[in-house]
Amino acid sequence: MLERLRRFCLLTERDLNSDSMKTVRLSVLRIIILTGLLLAGGVVLHSALEAYAIGAHHIIAIILSFYLVLLLALVFSFRFQIISSILLITCVFGAGLCILLFVHDFELSKLGLLFVYAAPLISLMLFPLRVTVAIMLVNFIPFGFLLLWQTPISFLKLSIDLPDTHHYVHILLFLFFNLCIPLSIVRVFSTLKRNTHQLRSLNEQVMRSNKLYEEVFENSHLATLLTDQPGTILKANSKALRLLRLSLDHDVNLSTILTPKHNSEKKDDFWLGQNIECLTTNKSIIVINHIATTEQGHFIFQLEDISALRDLNHRLLTNEQQQKVWRCYDTLTHLPNLNFFSRLIRKHLQQQPERMPGMLIIVRICNIKQFNQSHGYSAGDGLISAFAKKVRAVLPAKVMIGRIRGVKFILWSPLPERESDVSAYSKSLYQQLPTALPVEGEDLSLAYEFGATVTPASSDCIEKYIEQCESALEFADYYTNPIALFNPKAFAEREAELQLVEELKAALSMRELCLWLQPKVNAAGKVYSFEALLRWERKPGQFVPAYRVVQLAEQYGFIVTLSEFVLNDAVRLLTEWRQKGLPFVLSINLAGPDIIDALFFAELVSLATHKPWLVDVLELELTETSIITQSQLMYEKLGVLRKLGFNLAIDDFGTGQASLSLLAKLPATTLKLDRSFLTDIPTDTLQVKVLQTTIQLAKSLNLELVVEGVETDLQRRFLMRLGCEKMQGYLFAKPNTQAYWHRQKLFNINKSSEQVQELTQAPVKPMLA
Template identity: 25%
Template sequence: MAPSSSAPDWRGVADVLPQALWLIDAATLQVLYANAAAAELVGRRVEDMVGSSVHQLASAPQDRLFWEQEPADIAAGIRSCTSVWNARRSAQVPVERWVQALTRDAAPHDGGAAPLLVMSMQDITESETSARKLEALLAELRATLDCAVDGILSCDLQGNIRAFNHRLVQIWKLPNALLIRRDDAAIHAHMQAQVEDPRVFRQSMATLRHEPLLEFTQIFRLRSGSTVELRSMPQLVHGKPAGRVHVYRDISSETEAQAGLRLAAQVFESSLDAIFIADESDAIVRVNPGCQALLGHEHEMPQGSRVTALIDPGVPEKTYLAQVRQAWDVQGFWSGDVLLRRGTDELATPVALSWVPLRSEDGVVSQSVGFMRDLGPQHAAQRRIEELAFTDALTGLPNRLQLTHRVESAIDSARGRNVEFAVLFLDLDRFKIVNDSLGHPFGDRVLKLVAQRLQQCLRQSDMLCRVGGDEFVVYLHGADRKVAEAVARRVLEEMMLPFTLDEMGFSIQSSIGIALYPHDGITLDDLIKHADTAMYRVKERGRGSYGFYRPQMNANLLSRMKMEHAMRLALGVNHMAVHYQPQVELASGRVMGMEALLRWTDPQLGAVSPATFIPLAEECGYIVTLGAWVMEQAIVEASHWHASKTPMVVSVNVSALEFRQPGFVDRVASLLTRHGLPPRCLELELTESVLLQEAQEMAQLLGALAQLGVGLSIDDFGTGYSSLAYLKKLPIQRLKIDKSFVDGLPALERDQAIVQAIVSMGRALGIAVVAEGVETDAQRDALAAMGCDFYQGYLYAPALPVPRLRELVSQAGAGKARVSASATGPSS
């Protein structure tokens, strides 16, 4: 459609406009008009465009789609868009397009009633290029920020986040949810929660908001363990604050490095070892206080001195330094003992030196560090250890180790030759009394005096050795039996002389055992053991003498050792049992009580006599265990008789060692209570020797037992140191006449007189009397005539096991009272 000739003169105005304009019929989509700017933009003449279809102007797919719509849809559709058009230079030119629908009334057109469309286009090549450059610049800036090692956060004056980089996300561990949501308050809250002290972080942020020009630095410790440094700078626009840039730096490694340096400096200054630092030429540049102390506080600091001027390695300087360099190259350090020069007037100090090189990146030694430790105390301690290893700490005499070396050397020299020597084992008699009465410090001083006196009895070639306590061993070089006996006599004579210490005079007696090489042994251990055995036999025979070893001594000791071992095992395997010997009232002939007696039958040894194993048990201390077991068994048996309405008194022998055990009275009371036995049904038999030892203490114990209600009797009366004094003072209920006096009745007048005296004494003191070992009717009748109260022995019954005892008592009630002695075996 051609433009109307009567159209108003608006074309001149349109032609001068810089925008490209087209007037398009909405119904036919034909171009009704185009101005000069349009022809310039698309590179076509106006005449060619007028009357043509608008589709010829559509170059982009979206433009074609737009113009292919219904006219009404085009009129109501997109008002503006940006497209790419082909310019006349056959280049793609970005343009911005507007399409405006006009009514026919408002359109500068004279034909039809269909609406007209005004399309305008503008070349945006220059703006697009500027935008792309700006976008590229912003991308480079973002990449630069993301490459930064510090976390950067940009905010406005109110704290609203403008931008941040990737490093900030890493430092503060911002979750993806916050990054997507871009919630400023949530991000600030998350950062605050990561700080160990949120209050300080909150106060710091508040200060920055109130002081926009403040340059601020702060260090925060995060809960993750990291240390973060904040540097906050104001952001100025035209000299006025427009925001703030926060720079966060993770300084954990720097902090650790600084802490390490501080620690190293502290270690250097406070180390007990002496430390020096030398340069590449081995000149000392620094020493720590420990090194200064080792050198001596009065000496000047040795800075500038060469290391070899301070130490004496024992070899020439060049040789030593060559050895050091070689060690550095091979193992990375040199270590060894050297002497430290401390001054012209002082002795060199032995030190342990460790010298370590410090190398630069190219491997060249730039510095070195030396560590020195004073070996003086260690060497002194070593000398002391060696001294203690070979000498007795108290007396200064040679000890067992030094004696061993000496005797082994003598044995080696004696092989194949007719050479003798002697070993004496010496023990001080009753030395325990000295320690107990005067104290161990005084006893130690006495041992020193004894050692000096014994040393005077020996030759230079002999050796005196203290092996422990009050025991000494003497090695007599080249001594035969005659020489050994002479030395033993001289020692005994010397020891008989009085000692004086702290103006106190006292005597020390000794017992000596002698063993000869090679007759009594070919090793030191054998010789000492045999000499000890001989000494032990001397003590058995009265002490204060000497004796030579004989082989049969060992045989006796071996048998005793075997018996002791078997005895200690016997209780656990039921090889021991308690038998009971009835005690009969002479006047009525009734069984009134019984004595508990221990019996031992061993599979190898057979029936072992109490006279054999009881002394052995007392000697080794096992009598305490045996006595406790016998007492409990006896109380259990007495409980049976009490429960069966035929109560009997059960007598139990108590050894001196058992009686002196702590808590003895309490243990007796506990057993009585546990088994429900009245105390009057138990009688304890004690020997006179027990009562005479520590009389005051024994009187207290006897009083406690009497108060408990337990009966007390004296066993084997008349064989010890009988005294009316303790009979009068102590709560004794019965006396037992020893069998040795009963054996002579009624024929021997002396025995008869002794028994009569004991019975009369008991009657006068109100103490019952029991005769032991009654075997004949004549003995029984004699005792009855003298007024004796009770008797026990083979005449009535030996010691019986529990079943036989109960059977006997039952028969006694029926008139059958005696048991054949031959049917039961021996009794004690």
């Protein structure tokens, strides 16, 4: 009964939190009418009986008419709120005027005006302000009338006096002003208080989001600007301020500090585009890129200074003869570049009368990197130039020499008549190369690697044999095999790898890759989380190993695209779980370059800001090796992700070279111990001590420890004795498809929340003995 009354008076939690004025006014209206009917019912009934006893039937008619008007107002409140409100105000005015006009006790009759004076207060809660002002003005009429009229009013010679009239009037005034009006005002204040609390909460969320956005904005590795639609700079990070030489003490418009370099650019909003070249006030050349438009209609830009590149390009284009040299010869060594060298070989093969086969060799200088680090790049250029002069001096005149790029040079020489001399001849050329060169007053030892192949007597496709040399060079190693001849089998394997890469890119664009799931459990085998593992079924029943997929993506430069696929699919899966009420955490594997990539990092920040629930159920795993090989910038970005709420796990811990100081500096929350730690557990005493030390290390750093590769129950029980409570491995479950896991009992979405919790805590049946 009480719940129905709350719903009728719109006092439920949903109604109280509503910011609709229509809801508030309807609630106030029903509270006043209902309390008036319920609380004054006894008074009305008693006065009607007393009037009946003395034969004052007109009083009974007046009383019933008022009660009927209130009942009609209550009925009309369901569909006609305005009519119901008008009836209520009419009833209040009528009650006051009845007491004033039909009660002969003048002092008592004046109390009727209190009902009239309360009408503006009720109107303020039910009608717009202009209606309330009108009622206030109307109230001046009875007020002035009362001031001027000093004797009892006898209207139509009608009287509603009863023996207990003074009691009835005071009781009605008491109930009206002590219950009806306060209850309705309390209803209004309740909504105002709740709305104030919600506004305060939303304001705090906005402030936290703004603080995070400012941190990400400032830590961007590029100069970044935020402007309004006319181009006025609203915000700029420190890199942009230094590049544009601004202080932002006053409003600055892009059109006042930037001028489009090309007259074809539109004048008003020339900056809205990609790769727009502009001149700054100090004549520097920058490229401006419009990268995003915010929901508020503001623009985000990134700037890059290309003044040095344009200056270099200008110097190259000033001399037409120098352009010809650049097209044919390497400016540092004055040797033919690769394109010109290929034309020279082709022409030589066409002109030679004896039509002899030749040997094509790519030479790579091995230790130039260490030399550059010790002496600088300018000294390294000097070394390369000196090497080119020395090689031309020591090699036979029939050997043609060119430079490919960097530390790679190319040689061609006609072969001796006997085919068996191929290996010996390449070795003889190798031995003729200078073993040392004088650099800055000391002799520097040089090391080389050869990639060689045999060219036919006549060939128009020199590029094919250059590619064979490149393939052979990949198998050369100065310490074990400095001279590598082209191997068709190795070349075929490389071609197969390139084909695999193309198929992988196509499969990624067609979203043919998928995520399999493997549970993480506690020591009792109860599931608390899942790890998403990448799978690619190249052909039906033929899966490419996940490590191979990641290796190819890293080697050929699309690891970030692959990680974006994993992230998007994981977010899709977690969203589906959330809609079904499934309480599982999902971890995904990322690589170091993913965090460095600005767009991928921005995607993570956007997810944390617009889907804050996601940071509690999405865990990011990075291998120990990928972390220690990255720059300080990655550690800073990991810190930002941790502040956003993401849980960070160090995967394959123990296989890399992470120091304790690095481990303490990383904002990680979890260590995943590599399966190699369990190889000889528990028979190997030393291995057990290492495992114990690692567990204690994780506890001392307040890190959660998960042991991978648990395959036997003996390992599980031993790990429990050592204090390790989180595990993962084939003992509990192998990785399997999402559809497989969704068919399991712990994913039964038809259960109640208590049953889902019970099923989630049910042990997973071990797969291995």
